[in-house]
Amino acid sequence: MSNIKNSFMLRAIELSIESVNSNGGPFGCVIVKNQKIIAEGNNQVTNLNDPTAHAEIVAIRKASSTINNFNLEGTQMYTSCEPCPMCLSAIYWSHIDKIFYGNTRVDAANIGFDDNHIYEELNKELTLRMIPMEQINKSDAIKAFEKWNLKSDKIKY
Amino acid sequence: MSNIKNSFMLRAIELSIESVNSNGGPFGCVIVKNQKIIAEGNNQVTNLNDPTAHAEIVAIRKASSTINNFNLEGTQMYTSCEPCPMCLSAIYWSHIDKIFYGNTRVDAANIGFDDNHIYEELNKELTLRMIPMEQINKSDAIKAFEKWNLKSDKIKY
Numbered sequence: 001m002s003n004i005k006n007s008f009m010l011r012a013i014e015l016s017i018e019s020v021n022s023n024g025g026p027f028g029c030v031i032v033k034n035q036k037i038i039a040e041g042n043n044q045v046t047n048l049n050d051p052t053a054h055a056e057i058v059a060i061r062k063a064s065s066t067i068n069n070f071n072l073e074g075t076q077m078y079t080s081c082e083p084c085p086m087c088l089s090a091i092y093w094s095h096i097d098k099i100f101y102g103n104t105r106v107d108a109a110n111i112g113f114d115d116n117h118i119y120e121e122l123n124k125e126l127t128l129r130m131i132p133m134e135q136i137n138k139s140d141a142i143k144a145f146e147k148w149n150l151k152s153d154k155i156k157y
Numbered sequence: 158m159s160n161i162k163n164s165f166m167l168r169a170i171e172l173s174i175e176s177v178n179s180n181g182g183p184f185g186c187v188i189v190k191n192q193k194i195i196a197e198g199n200n201q202v203t204n205l206n207d208p209t210a211h212a213e214i215v216a217i218r219k220a221s222s223t224i225n226n227f228n229l230e231g232t233q234m235y236t237s238c239e240p241c242p243m244c245l246s247a248i249y250w251s252h253i254d255k256i257f258y259g260n261t262r263v264d265a266a267n268i269g270f271d272d273n274h275i276y277e278e279l280n281k282e283l284t285l286r287m288i289p290m291e292q293i294n295k296s297d298a299i300k301a302f303e304k305w306n307l308k309s310d311k312i313k314y
Binding site for chain 2 (some may be wrong): 005006009010013016017019020023025026027028045046048049050051052057060061064065068069070071072080081082084085086088089090091092093094095096097098099100101102103104107108110111112117118119121122123126131132133134135136137138140141142143144145147148149151154155156157
């Protein structure tokens with residue numbers, strides 16, 4: 001037995017399978033508004049030479065373009081796998097209402113996609129991370145923030 | 158006194174200031190390979206209607222396109238502010254060697270960019286997050302992973 005939620009997820013899964021056939025990673029995603037799909041995405045990292053082109057990011061960019069708004073409030077995401085930290089953060093930035101997912105991060109790790117490693121790195125103190133981080137030019141960098149702070153017509157996001 | 162590292166950071170900061178002038182968020186970024194800038198980015202969320210268009214993501218996409226590779230090993234990022242979790246995760250996915258940053262996440266929070274809220278959400282159990290997450294169609298979703306696992310000519314990333 002299936003309902004409309006399952007049909008959206010089955011489309012995301014279909015995209016994930018097609019993605020494997022077209023040499024992308026095994027991930028698919030759709031974004032739904034008012035019970036209609038407004039954007040679809042699959043993993044295109046290797047096809048597009050774009051490390052940010054995960055299925056969810058591709059779908060978010062398309063959805064925002066479709067509705068001409070950087071704020072995706074009122075939409076739901078159906079993704080074939082629990083989002084990685086990059087995609088989950090993008091979901092927060094875009095204000096999507098709810099996430100439906102199929103596979104878990106453990107399933108992803110089992111086939112070689114170690115998102116969990118990134119989740120762990122995000123939690124570490126800056127000085128303990130695998131990718132070193134060094135602060136320089138702090139007194140110069142703050143100038144843009146001061147300028148933003150004083151700007152009266154800024155568009156918040 | 159300035160050296161080449163400071164000059165790269167000063168360019169990132171210049172981009173962050175220009176970004177405020179052109180109605181983007183106050184963030185700029187450059188990516189360097191072999192002591193040369195190969196990509197620049199500024200925040201274009203509101204200008205492009207793309208919630209993922211943070212300075213770092215814009216620069217990563219351009220750098221990958223420039224060198225025709227989704228793997229940015231051998232590059233360094235200079236970003237005017239400590240990356241948010243989306244951008245930091247993207248840096249891990251793209252294998253950038255080192256991150257230089259100017260402002261901190263605390264500075265960002267002080268002008269209304271609450272990345273820290275997202276860092277906290279990522280740490281929570283799925284069931285406790287502000288954006289609800291629901292698993293459906295697991296037995297269907299796993300099929301793409303099985304297909305990927307069996308694929309002999311897959312391109313890892």
